[in-house]
Structures are given as C-alpha cells and as structure tokens.
Amino acid sequence: AGASGAIVFNEGQEGRTEIDLNPVLGGPGITIPSFFTSFAVGEELAAAGTSVTMNWDPVSEMRTTYNVIAESRKGDPGNVVMLGAHLDSVQEGPGINDNGSGSAGVLEVALQMAKLKPKNKMRFAFWGAEEFGLLGSAHYVANLPEEERAKIALYLNFDMIASTNYTFGIYDGDGDAFGTAGPPGSDQIEADFEKYFADRGEPFTATAFTGRSDYGPFIEVGIPSGGLFTGAEVLKTPEEAAIFGGTAGVPLDPCYHQACDTIKNISDKALDVNADAIATLAATYAFDTGGIGG
Ligand code: PHE
Ligand code: ZN
Ligand code: ZN
Numbered sequence: 001a002g003a004s005g006a007i008v009f010n011e012g013q014e015g016r017t018e019i020d021l022n023p024v025l026g027g028p029g030i031t032i033p034s035f036f037t038s039f040a041v042g043e044e045l046a047a048a049g050t051s052v053t054m055n056w057d058p059v060s061e062m063r064t065t066y067n068v069i070a071e072s073r074k075g076d077p078g079n080v081v082m083l084g085a086h087l088d089s090v091q092e093g094p095g096i097n098d099n100g101s102g103s104a105g106v107l108e109v110a111l112q113m114a115k116l117k118p119k120n121k122m123r124f125a126f127w128g129a130e131e132f133g134l135l136g137s138a139h140y141v142a143n144l145p146e147e148e149r150a151k152i153a154l155y156l157n158f159d160m161i162a163s164t165n166y167t168f169g170i171y172d173g174d175g176d177a178f179g180t181a182g183p184p185g186s187d188q189i190e191a192d193f194e195k196y197f198a199d200r201g202e203p204f205t206a207t208a209f210t211g212r213s214d215y216g217p218f219i220e221v222g223i224p225s226g227g228l229f230t231g232a233e234v235l236k237t238p239e240e241a242a243i244f245g246g247t248a249g250v251p252l253d254p255c256y257h258q259a260c261d262t263i264k265n266i267s268d269k270a271l272d273v274n275a276d277a278i279a280t281l282a283a284t285y286a287f288d289t290g291g292i293g294g
C-alpha cells in the first residue's frame with residue numbers, strides 16, 4: 001500500500017485530504033489506516049494553531065476488517081430486503097450502544113427470521129469500519145454490479161438504538177422535518193415505522209436522514225432506505241423530555257464514543273421497543289415490499 005511518509009499540519013489546513021486513501025481500500029477485506037485516530041489529533045492541534053508533523057509507517061499501521069453478510073436461502077432473489085448495522089466501534093470505547101445495540105437487534109431478527117419462509121430474499125449485513133468513514137458499506141455498494149443493485153428493494157439501517165436518554169428517532173425519509181427526502185419509497189418506510197410506534201402507543205420523532213451512517217452509500221445510488229436512531233451527542237430538549245421522559249440538557253447518549261459505552265450504557269426499554277420494530281418491518285417486507293423499490 002505505498003510508501004511511508006510524513007505530513008505537516010498547519011493552521012487551517014485539512015490534513016486528511018492530503019492523503020490518497022485509495023491504495024489502502026483494495027484487497028479481500030477493507031483495510032483501515034489506524035493512523036486515522038492520529039490524524040484527528042493532528043487536525044485538532046493544527047486547528048488550535050500548532051504546527052504538527054506526523055510520521056507514519058503504513059505497513060505497521062494497517063488493519064484488515066470485513067463485512068459479514070448473511071442471506072436467507074429462501075425468497076425471490078430478484079426482490080431483496082436488506083438490513084444492516086455496523087459491527088465496529090471507535091477505538092476510545094467498547095461501543096455497546098454504538099453499535100452493539102443495532103448489531104444485536106439485526107442479529108436476533110436474522111436468527112428468528114430463519115424460522116420463516118420469506119417470499120422475498122432477506123439479506124443481513126454487519127458492516128466493518130463504519131467509524132472510519134462508512135468504509136464497509138461504501139465498499140459493498142461500490143462493488144455491487146448494477147443488476148445486483150437493481151434487485152435490492154430497500155435497505156434498513158440500525159445504528160444506536162438503545163441510548164439511555166433516548167428519543168425514538170425514525171429517519172426522515174420524506175424530508176418533512178429536515179428538508180432532505182430519501183429516494184422514492186423512503187417516505188413509505190418512515191410511515192411504516194411510524195405506524196409501528198403508534199400501534200404500540202409509543203411516541204416517536206423524525207431524525208436527520210443526511211447520510212451519517214451506513215445507509216448513506218445506499219441512498220446515494222437511489223435505494224429506498226430507512227432506519228431507527230435513539231440519539232448520540234445532542235442534548236435532550238425540555239420538549240423531548242416531556243414526551244419521552246429522561247433528562248433535558250443531557251446528551252441522548254451520554255457515553256457516545258467514550259470508554260463508558262459499556263453494557264451499562266443501554267436502555268433496555270429502548271432496545272426492546274426498537275428490536276420489535278426491526279422484527280415488525282422485516283417480517284412485513286419479507287412478504288410484501290409494498291411497491292417500495294420496484
Ligand atoms: N454514524 C454515527 C456513529 O456511528 C452515529 C450518528 C449518526 C451520530 C447520526 C450522530 C448522528 O457514530
Ligand atoms: Zn459511532
Ligand atoms: Zn454508529
């Protein structure tokens with residue numbers, strides 16, 4: 001993957017853009033430059049007005065990681081329902097809410113779905129290297145032949161579904177709350193999630209659908225998408241606390257990207273409600289994608 005080298009960060013300079021990452025994205029898996037973390041530190045120091053020199057050796061700094069993809073044996077291969085969650089965490093912590101929660105939800109639904117004979121093909125993705133810039137999902141979509149891409153009816157993403165100070169966020173597929181709609185059909189997915197929460201008597205809210213997780217590469221190529229998100233670093237508002245309970249003025253996930261994102265950093269209630277939401281939509285789309293995506 002090329003030569004070792006040095007990079008100098010100066011005030012106001014984007015260090016990361018000086019590195020061509022393409023050479024390290026090939027191979028059987030996805031290779032992560034672990035100097036990403038060092039870059040973040042370098043950029044922070046540079047932004048603070050310091051001149052920073054970083055030296056690295058790509059050979060000793062590379063890691064290879066993988067996407068794990070499972071598929072139902074039964075079901076129409078021409079109409080694929082896809083679910084996904086990222087399996088990696090940031091280096092700063094164990095990543096139990098981000099994203100053990102979404103991974104566990106998708107895994108459990110995959111295991112339970114194995115008892116059914118779906119009409120449509122069910123595909124479950126456990127992405128690698130989301131935290132390094134959606135590398136796993138971007139690699140998957142970029143390497144999907146056009147005819148395979150056309151068979152994917154829809155994609156559902158689950159990244160952080162059990163934040164302790166949660167709101168029940170549904171990706172804003174129709175753009176009515178945040179102004180950016182997803183590909184056609186994303187509006188129907190949002191509506192289907194809303195119906196689940198309404199039927200269960202739980203409140204819900206729209207959450208930004210701007211590509212900050214593994215659905216990004218899917219919506220970029222026009223695949224209808226949706227998903228759930230209980231919140232990260234953003235503080236809970238008093239209005240949200242009135243609706244969802246929890247504590248206003250505290251992050252929705254107080255341990256977001258920190259060492260304290262352990263098994264204690266999970267709302268059992270949010271995990272239960274959201275896991276059932278995943279199961280409900282997966283079981284629905286397994287038999288009828290309702291005109292979404294084709
Ligand atoms: N993709 C983010 C992560 O894994 C989660 C996130 C999405 C945080 C949207 C904030 C907003 O860290
Ligand atoms: Zn994260
Ligand atoms: Zn995440």
Ligand code: ZN
Pocket residue numbers: 171172173174175176177190206
């Ligand atoms: Zn909406």
